[in-house]
Amino acid sequence: MNYITTIGLEVHVQLKTESKMFCACPVMYGAEPNENTCPTCLGLPGALPVLNGGAIEKTILAGIMLDCETPPVSKWDRKNYFYPDMPKNYQISQFDLPLCIGGGVSLYDHCYPKDFQKSIMSSGKVVGLTRIHLEEDVAKSTHSESGTTIDFNRAGTPLMEIVSEPEIDSPEEAFAYLNSLRQVLIYGDLSDADMEKGQMRCDVNVSVRPPDQDELGVKIELKNMWIFNFDFLGFFAILRDFGSILGSPGPSKNS
Numbered sequence: 671m672n673y674i675t676t677i678g679l680e681v682h683v684q685l686k687t688e689s690k691m692f693c694a695c696p697v698m699y700g701a702e703p704n705e706n707t708c709p710t711c712l713g714l715p716g717a718l719p720v721l722n723g724g725a726i727e728k729t730i731l732a733g734i735m736l737d738c739e740t741p742p743v744s745k746w747d748r749k750n751y752f753y754p755d756m757p758k759n760y761q762i763s764q765f766d767l768p769l770c771i772g773g774g775v776s777l778y779d780h781c782y783p784k785d786f787q788k789s790i791m792s793s794g795k796v797v798g799l800t801r802i803h804l805e806e807d808v809a810k811s812t813h814s815e816s817g818t819t820i821d822f823n824r825a826g827t828p829l830m831e832i833v834s835e836p837e838i839d840s841p842e843e844a845f846a847y848l849n850s851l852r853q854v855l856i857y858g859d860l861s862d863a864d865m866e867k868g869q870m871r872c873d874v875n876v877s878v879r880p881p882d883q884d885e886l887g888v889k890i891e892l893k894n895m896w897i898f899n900f901d902f903l904g905f906f907a908i909l910r911d912f913g914s915i916l917g918s919p920g921p922s923k924n925s
């Protein structure tokens with residue numbers, strides 16, 4: 671039986687700004703560990719965050735380029751969690767009033783895998799967006815046999831999150847979505863979107879279901895995939911092979 675695949679993507683993009691989201695530390699790839707830090711991005715008591723207006727402008731510009739609404743009122747929220755890469759124990763993010771709402775990503779024909787371009791099912795498809803919001807990135811943990819080290823150079827850098835609707839129907843469309851989105855980000859000078867440097871990473875939500883079933887199948891969430899070392903097509907092909915398990919009827923449960 672052929673199963674229907676449904677994919678939603680949450681893409682995290684490091685914005686191309688000179689300084690961090692809430693302090694004046696430079697955003698720079700390849701600096702010595704913990705070189706670009708200050709009391710604010712180290713989460714020290716008494717530090718006072720100051721908003722980076724350039725990051726807001728770039729996020730709004732992303733919203734305009736992707737045909738989103740940009741509401742006049744937006745706000746910040748605390749997302750609490752306990753983890754060594756975020757010593758103040760909360761991340762500054764946006765919950766119910768994000769900077770951009772709706773919109774969509776047009777899937778350009780040339781952004782599909784080359785051997786698939788002659789058999790595109792729905793040329794000109796637009797994948798809807800739920801929202802775009804802004805948050806601060808966390809520090810980078812490196813685990814080894816002797817222990818874990820933490821580099822705070824990345825802590826507090828502006829991170830834009832672009833959330834799609836579950837409207838991506840195949841691995842090839844997911845590939846085209848990411849490629850098309852990357853081109854918009856680079857064209858607008860919003861990000862270098864260099865996947866090898868982790869400037870564009872994504873969470874994948876995928877489910878498969880039998881053709882005669884309306885409700886989505888069991889949703890699998892995969893967090894923080896670095897796209898450059900990630901074989902999307904191979905990965906989703908494997909998921910489709912397991913469709914008989916994942917697409918079994920019954921209430922969806924996350925795994």
Ligand SMILES: [Zn+2]
Nearest residue numbers: 693695708711
């Ligand atoms: Zn700082």
